[in-house]
Amino acid sequence: MIKGLYSAASAMVMNAARQQVLSHNIANLETPGFKQILTSVEDFMQNQSVYSTAQNLTGPVDYIGQMGLGSQLGPEFIDYSQGPLMNTGNLLDFAIQGDGMFQVKTPNGNLYTRDGRFTRDANNTLVTVEGYQVLNSTGQVIQLPTGDVGLAPDGTITVNGTTVTKLGFGVFTNPELELVHSQGNFFTGPAASTSKTVPQVVQGYLESSNANPTQLMTQLVEVSRSYEAAQKMVQNNDELLGKTIASLGRIG
Numbered sequence: 252m253i254k255g256l257y258s259a260a261s262a263m264v265m266n267a268a269r270q271q272v273l274s275h276n277i278a279n280l281e282t283p284g285f286k287q288i289l290t291s292v293e294d295f296m297q298n299q300s301v302y303s304t305a306q307n308l309t310g311p312v313d314y315i316g317q318m319g320l321g322s323q324l325g326p327e328f329i330d331y332s333q334g335p336l337m338n339t340g341n342l343l344d345f346a347i348q349g350d351g352m353f354q355v356k357t358p359n360g361n362l363y364t365r366d367g368r369f370t371r372d373a374n375n376t377l378v379t380v381e382g383y384q385v386l387n388s389t390g391q392v393i394q395l396p397t398g399d400v401g402l403a404p405d406g407t408i409t410v411n412g413t414t415v416t417k418l419g420f421g422v423f424t425n426p427e428l429e430l431v432h433s434q435g436n437f438f439t440g441p442a443a444s445t446s447k448t449v450p451q452v453v454q455g456y457l458e459s460s461n462a463n464p465t466q467l468m469t470q471l472v473e474v475s476r477s478y479e480a481a482q483k484m485v486q487n488n489d490e491l492l493g494k495t496i497a498s499l500g501r502i503g
Contacts, residue, residue, distance in 0.1 A: 258322075258484075259325055259481045259484035259485040260481075260485055261322055262322055262477065262478075262480075262484075263481045263482055263485065264320075265292060265322050265323050265324050266289075266359055266474050266475075266477045266481065267478060267480035268324045269290050269292075269324060269472065269474050270474050270475065270478065271290050271329065272290050273467055273470055273471045274471070275465050275468055276288060277462070277468075279460055279462065280462055280464055280467075281457060282460055283337075283365075283366050283367065283368055283436075283457040283460070283501045284334070284364060284365030284366035284367065284436055284458045284460075284463070284484075285334070285365075285366075285436060285457055285460035285462065286330055286365065286461060287329075287330045287461055287462035287467075288294065288308070288327050288328070288329060288330075288432075289327065289329070289330050290324060290327055290328075290329045291296055291324070291326055291327070291328070292322050292323070292324065292325055293322065293324075293325035295322060297389055299431070299449075301463040305391055316386055320414060324470065326425065328425075329427065329430070329432060329438075330399070330461060332461050333348070333349065333458065333461065334458045334459040334460050334461035334462075335458075335459050336453065336456045336457070336458055336459070337457050337458075337459050338455060338463070339455060339456060341455060342399065342400045342401075342454060342455060343368075343370055343371070343377070343403075343452070344367055344369070344398060344454070344455055344456060344457050345367035345369060345402060345452050345456075346367050346452065346453050346457050346458045347367070347420070347451070347452050347458065348450075348451045348453060349367060349448070349450065349451055350422050350423070350426075350446065350448050350450065351420045351422040351450030352364060352365055352419065352420065352421045352422075352423075352438070353365070353385060353405055353419070353420065353421075354361055354385075354419040354420065354421050355379055355384060355385050356383060356385075356386055356388075356392065357381075357383045358386040359433070359434075361386065361390075361439060361442070362434075362437040362439060363421045363430065363437065363438045363440055364379070364381070364436050364437050365458055366379065366380070366435060366436045366457075366458075367452075367457055367458065368380045368454075368457060369385055371395055373410065374394075374457050375394055375396065375485070376392055376393065376395075377392075377393040377394075377395055381435070381498070382398075385418070385419075385478035386419040387416040387418060387419050388406070388416070388417040388418065388419045388420075390419060391416075391420070393408070393418075394407050394408055394417075395408070395415060396410045396411075396415065397406045397493060398410040398411035399411055399434065400454075401417075401454070402452060402453075402454035403415070404451045404453070405451070405452075406418035406419075406450065406451065410466070415429065418452065420450045421440060421441070421444055422444040422445075422446040422447075422448045422450055423440060423441070423444065423445050423446055424445045424446045426440075426443075430471045431469070442488060444500040461486070461490065
């Protein structure tokens with residue numbers, strides 16, 4: 252009975268945590284370059300179960316197996332698959348096709364992002380929507396003279412047809428292991444690329460979120476139902492425990 256409470260209560264906690272992650276993914280469906288968070292479920296605790304005909308387990312026992320005490324949220328994973336490209340027509344909107352990330356300078360150090368919503372600030376510096384400075388291939392801040400900006404597939408930036416600089420990228424062999432989600436749409440990782448893949452970038456496009464709204468809503472409904480079922484189990488076990496205690500009290 253107590254084990255049933257453990258299992259049901261742990262399922263409630265786990266599903267509540269999964270619901271938060273799914274809600275976060277749903278809230279970022281319209282965020283360019285957003286990479287959805289995937290969750291995993293694992294056993295909360297395993298108890299060894301044995302059987303014995305002797306009182307107080309003083310004699311030989313038979314090993315039955317492992318009995319679980321519920322579930323808990325396992326490690327979270329970032330899905331780094333590419334989202335669909337969206338045509339914006341904005342000359343300072345950049346999107347990477349395939350592997351790679353833009354490198355930007357922030358108060359917390361250099362970070363990586365797939366969000367290519369760039370603009371010029373008051374000093375003609377290329378910055379993100381958060382105001383972070385975009386870096387070039389040598390790790391320097393990008394200054395853009397006044398004029399029409401062009402972008403080659405290899406990241407070379409021109410203004411009025413004159414080459415200015417080349418975008419800086421981070422490309423990683425195992426992003427799942429090398430990158431760590433930092434804040435918002437940004438990731439921390441190695442200071443230099445670990446892959447020799449050459450990123451391809453397009454101008455006037457943004458990469459959409461890679462989260463699928465239909466799948467997310469389906470998962471959210473399933474999680475909500477699982478939470479309600481676990482909640483009902485907690486209530487039933489609590490009522491049964493109360494009746495047991497009351498019955499034992501009358502017997503005494």
